Amino acid sequence: MTEVTSFEGRRPPPDGFLSGLEERFGDQLQTGQAIREQHGSSESHFVKMVPDAVVFAQDKQDVIDLVRFCAAANVPIVPFGAGTSIEGNAAAPFGGVSLDMSRMNRIIAVNAADFDCVVQPGVRREELNQHLRDQGLFFPIDPGANATIGGMASTRASGTNAVRYGTMKDAVLGLEVVTPQGEVIRTARRARKSAAGYDLTRLYVGSEGTLGIITEINLRLHAIPEAISSAVCSFATLEGAVETVVQSIYCSVPLARVEILDALQMRAVNRWSKLDYPEAPTLFFEFHGTRAHVAEQVATVEALASANGGGDFAWSDKPEERSRLWRARHEAYYAAINLRQGAVGWATDVCVPMSRLAECILETQKDLSQASVPATILGHVGDGNFHVVFSLDPDAPDELVEVEAINRRLVERALAMDGTCTGEHGIGLGKQDWLVAELGNAVEQMRLIKRAFDPQNLLNPGKIFTL
């Protein structure tokens, strides 16, 4: 994959811009080729779209000063967290400054009695959970990658725990944001709920850095449950696995995690993580609660699984076993890509109403069975959200064309089932046409907000939609 240097509409920085930046930011400014390329790449199939410079913010004042400096020069700013997004969300198609937030990584406060904390956007979720553990608290949103909290808020991330604990829209209590004019606002106080005016918090969550730059995040936390139990169960059919989940929810079992992996994905996991699970449609479960309540949940789900063609539950109650199990699940994406040497990944991301999930996966599998590119399926089955992971040869442009066509059919299938083109990855560069297909003229209301907040189109231009 090659660097794209001349993108239509690229806005080259004016003369003297970089030297002015250097005067203010010193060695927080980096302009080397390698670091710029790293900030213009991502964990996906997108070509590199490289910024003109990278600025590492240390504090809020840096962000304010950079925004004002870039506004005066009309140079775009692209906020950057850990670079784990996969729809080109942090690429720099118009150049400009990549604003790296990773050094703003302080945990500012943990309010244990209120089940919340305040963090800077560069804190990563694994660090946060290590910090919280001693206080009996945890932050439940888990997209797999060790993303930054700011990046997760910006893309409305979710992942394996969402079935029980919701997504970033539920986890964020309030934000501090620097506007495109360099003003600092706070979207909410620290109360657990409020009816005070428009919900700016939820507006910034999922806005992919196009409306403001998040400089502080107030997060909701949860008490670590007394008992946690994980299990893996394989099924004769994919429908049996999905039906087990639907029936569990009907029985009000508060599943903490429930993940589906298809047979090929299980083969990839076995190879990558050196395991020997059956290579069949499989559910990974996690149960949270008191000891007695977990035992009751497990009994209910085991009975339902058995009635739906499930095999025995392989249990992991000890922390290290559970970690091993979930590490295997989290590495499933890399496992799938590595079905071929030197491949790059492409993950699709549809989400459909639960009643259509089995049908949607089965039709997709039928489509994949004709494909020349290896492709696995895994997903957050309790939410109706699943991914196809393609393992692409970067030097075979035909494969990209083929996969684009499969993805088009997949998204059309999901939209026809009243689903969404993106359950959790966001729109970025990759889903813009599908956003319009999904929400039609509602996208015009989004454009009205963008134009009102950022008339210069300064922040992450070209993402979500073109103006």
Place this chain on the structure above:
Amino acid sequence: MTEVTSFEGRRPPPDGFLSGLEERFGDQLQTGQAIREQHGSSESHFVKMVPDAVVFAQDKQDVIDLVRFCAAANVPIVPFGAGTSIEGNAAAPFGGVSLDMSRMNRIIAVNAADFDCVVQPGVRREELNQHLRDQGLFFPIDPGANATIGGMASTRASGTNAVRYGTMKDAVLGLEVVTPQGEVIRTARRARKSAAGYDLTRLYVGSEGTLGIITEINLRLHAIPEAISSAVCSFATLEGAVETVVQSIYCSVPLARVEILDALQMRAVNRWSKLDYPEAPTLFFEFHGTRAHVAEQVATVEALASANGGGDFAWSDKPEERSRLWRARHEAYYAAINLRQGAVGWATDVCVPMSRLAECILETQKDLSQASVPATILGHVGDGNFHVVFSLDPDAPDELVEVEAINRRLVERALAMDGTCTGEHGIGLGKQDWLVAELGNAVEQMRLIKRAFDPQNLLNPGKIFTL
């Protein structure tokens, strides 16, 4: 309380406007004094602010046509549900048309396998739950009043179940909205989660009819639990009651409802509902789950209550007993107002972090102990949200002045504790200064959205903020 007919900025309809409306809407248009007054009043202390006409919408096309007609004539539209809001949210300070949505009350679809339904905005929550019961489902948001779903969405309502099931921001999956330009948009598909662009759903929820008119609502539902158990427990001290709730949440007890009532409120409840509970600080609980899990929750909470100075639990397991208990709680507002004959109510609505709740209530009680107006306290203690209900003599303007001063001190106290001026009632007319005190220059971002969406200031003008 008298009718306010000349409000600064009132926009009288132009000549021929009403006859044009009549031509289109026939007897769906009402201009009688009584019906206009009813649509300009509310269940609170606000003076009447009466619209020039009331239009009863029967379907979406009525809404589109009315919006276009009013836009052409520059006449305000104030959406109206059941009239149960209490911050003047549906009053017509600038006159115009009150758009009564109560006849748009069809339950369009119940998607049992997906745990969701689609309703028109005039459906009331009690009707909806009656309709759902046979399918083993329920809609959990319960603000007490039998409000319309559209009104509840517009004010981001919550109430007694929010501690477990969240607020309207969590309950609404998607909306159909008519914009101020008369366009119809849909904010989301029916998937349980999505990362597709800006979260327009959450933007309209809580916008109090100022950005668009909701014509259809897709709601998240829950399975009716196998077991439901309710209990009442009185405490020696208010701190003991609050501490019991905090510790229960720490023990991960998924309280379905937990309400606090102070001693005077219990006296009012006993008088109004002919009950004989101890007149002391009291918690009302509800537990949901399997039989075994409810029993376990109850045992945990009973032990915590006992350690915190709580008395015996008075149990209500049978549906009719539970209904009686919760009817008493729901009528607590009316019970409080009726501590004096002919009084009108004023309910405050702060919400603070849990760690500050006991302190906030106790300081407020101290303040109330000096007041000449009867005032009770009740609240959704699991969220940190509580109300003072004043029982005001409508013919004694001094009382209003006194209560305004108490409310000012209460809101300042809550804001100083990083809380909000409104947990669930919204801003309406009554909390506009406090919105600015709470969120400062973030309110300017709200104004940007309002101006971008509704440059004519057509929809519910004068609410949340002035432009």
